[in-house]
Amino acid sequence: MRRRFSARELFELRNGIPVDDLIQDHLRMAAKRREGQLRFLCPVCNEFNTATRQATNLARCFRCERNFNTIDLVMIVNGSDFVESVRYLKRLLKEIPRHEDRSGALKQMLQQIGTP
Numbered sequence: 001m002r003r004r005f006s007a008r009e010l011f012e013l014r015n016g017i018p019v020d021d022l023i024q025d026h027l028r029m030a031a032k033r034r035e036g037q038l039r040f041l042c043p044v045c046n047e048f049n050t051a052t053r054q055a056t057n058l059a060r061c062f063r064c065e066r067n068f069n070t071i072d073l074v075m076i077v078n079g080s081d082f083v084e085s086v087r088y089l090k091r092l093l094k095e096i097p098r099h100e101d102r103s104g105a106l107k108q109m110l111q112q113i114g115t116p
Contacts (some may be wrong), residue, residue, distance in 0.1 A: 013089040
C-alpha cells in the first residue's frame, strides 16, 4: 500500500510550524504566558495544566497526561481526520516563513533601525 504522505513531509509538518504559534495564532486556542511558558487550555480535558516545549515542538497536558504534536492538535481542535489535518498544515507551512527566512528578516529589520 502506497503512503499518502512521506515521512519527510510529516516530519516537516510536526517540526516546521512552531507549536506555540499554531496554538495562539492559527487554532486560536485559549492560551496565556506564565513564567515565560505558554499555557493553553487542553482540548481533551479543558484544564490549563499544560506547557509547550520549543526544543521538541510538542505540547503536553499534565492533567490528562497527553502529548500533542502539531498534527494531533489540528485533528482534535478542528475535529478533522489525519488527512485533512495534514493538508491544513501543508497550506499553513507555505504561508509562514522558514526559520532561516525569519532570521534573515530579523537581521534586515535590525539593520533598518540601526542596530548592529
